[in-house]
Amino acid sequence: xxxxxxxxxxxxxxxxxxxxxxxxxxxxxxxxxxxxxxxxxxxxxxxxxxxxxxxxxxxxxxxxxxxxxxxxxxxxxxxxxxxxxxxxxxxxxxxxxxxxxxxxxxxxxxxxxxxxxxxxxxxxxxxxxxxxxxxxxxxxxxxxxxxxxxxxxxxxxxxxxxxxxxxxxxxxxxxxxxxxxxxxxxxxxxxxxxxxxxxxxxxxxxxxxxxxxxxxxxxxxxxxxxxxxxxxxxxxxxxxxxxxxxxxxxxxxxxxxxxxxxxxxxxxxxxxxxxxxxxxxxxxxxxxxxxxxxxxxxxxxxxxxxxxxx
Numbered sequence: 001x002x003x004x005x006x007x008x009x010x011x012x013x014x015x016x017x018x019x020x021x022x023x024x025x026x027x028x029x030x031x032x033x034x035x036x037x038x039x040x041x042x043x044x045x046x047x048x049x050x051x052x053x054x055x056x057x058x059x060x061x062x063x064x065x066x067x068x069x070x071x072x073x074x075x076x077x078x079x080x081x082x083x084x085x086x087x088x089x090x091x092x093x094x095x096x097x098x099x100x101x102x103x104x105x106x107x108x109x110x111x112x113x114x115x116x117x118x119x120x121x122x123x124x125x126x127x128x129x130x131x132x133x134x135x136x137x138x139x140x141x142x143x144x145x146x147x148x149x150x151x152x153x154x155x156x157x158x159x160x161x162x163x164x165x166x167x168x169x170x171x172x173x174x175x176x177x178x179x180x181x182x183x184x185x186x187x188x189x190x191x192x193x194x195x196x197x198x199x200x201x202x203x204x205x206x207x208x209x210x211x212x213x214x215x216x217x218x219x220x221x222x223x224x225x226x227x228x229x230x231x232x233x234x235x236x237x238x239x240x241x242x243x244x245x246x247x248x249x250x251x252x253x254x255x256x257x258x259x260x261x262x263x264x265x266x267x268x269x270x271x272x273x274x275x276x277x278x279x280x281x282x283x284x285x286x287x288x289x290x291x292x293x294x295x296x297x298x299x300x301x302x303x304x305x306x307x308x309x310x
Contacts (some may be wrong), residue, residue: 004251012067019062030203031055034172036064039199040164041250043176043183043190047205047234052174056144057089057170060124063142064090065098067118069219071127073142073169075110076135076160078150080128083110086146087126130145133157139166149178155184177236205232225284225292246271250286 016035020027027035028051035042035058048051052097060280063073075090077083087110094102094114096247103121104113110126118251129151145151164171173186179233190200206216229235242251247269269276275283275294 014062014066014117015064019065020058022199023058023061023097025054026056027058028203028207028209030201031058032112033201034099034199035059037199038170038188039197040170040171041186041190041198042172043187043198043200044203045170045177045183045187045200045234045236046203047207048175048176048233049211050203050205050208050234052176052203053085053089053146055077056086056146056172056174057093060086060090060144061093062071062121064094064112064114064124065117066122067100067116067120068122069120071116071120071122071141073123073144073146074125074127074163075146076129076151077146078129080110080126082125082147083128083153086144087112087124091126101276103215104225123268129155129159132159135163138163140164141167142169143171145171145173146175147209148183149176149181151183167292175233177230177239180239184239187236202232202234217273225274225294232306244269244274244282247274247276247280247282248280249274249284250292251282251284252286276302286293 020035030044031051031054034042034055060073060075060310063071063288066234070284075083075086077085088107089274091105091107091112094112097103098114101115103115106112112124114122114124116122123274132155136291143160143164145156145160148156163169169284173183175183177184177187186198187200187202189195190198205211215235216232223231226237229239230237239259249269249272267276267278267280268274269280269282277283285293285295287293
């Protein structure tokens, strides 16, 4: 595991599950997979309110407590305000559960030094990607990047990834998906299963049992399909959706017929919740540019189409 290190004498191992029980953290399924992974680069694409900051903070806590003679890690966000969400949560957990191990807590400077479980010193620093000059020079043992979609590819390639090379450090990248950029490329690399150094997971909002499903469905009804896919399904913008085995969504050829009626009469696929006709076939076409055309929402005369024309 990335946090498993030996000190002098017999190896000491931090047991994450025991640590998580100590702080009252019960990881959700995808969170647990990310914590268990031995991949050097771990990528987590999350729907809103899934719990990515909670997952990141727990992983950072494990990193600073892991037995090592000395270690240095960063939490980086697109701004210090975003970075603070993870740093402040880690500080709170340390003060609540391990106060005697805190050597320094410079909250204003986003810097915490901890006497780890092996007796060595572990240092955590919070950084902002909007100040790239502050990201130069250091050799890191680990790195957590929050809201990756808001960080430029040049910052990742030139300022962050390079910090991990000398010590063969590990990185956890989390966020709500954005465009198909460097974050998407790493996500796809992790999905391929061909690179043991990189693993990735998708965590839609409804995988968090603490978020009411009816509220999510209300958002589905009120948001454009691509926005809902990004914010709640944890899909990247213009990323081709997985094909629905029930209704055939998304189709790249126009449905042969459509209906227009009031919203209360619209029909939805029982699997993917996309618009369908009375035969249960999709009424949503994917255009070549990746956008979607909802045939049931076109202007026209109210009424149902003719199923015989399907």
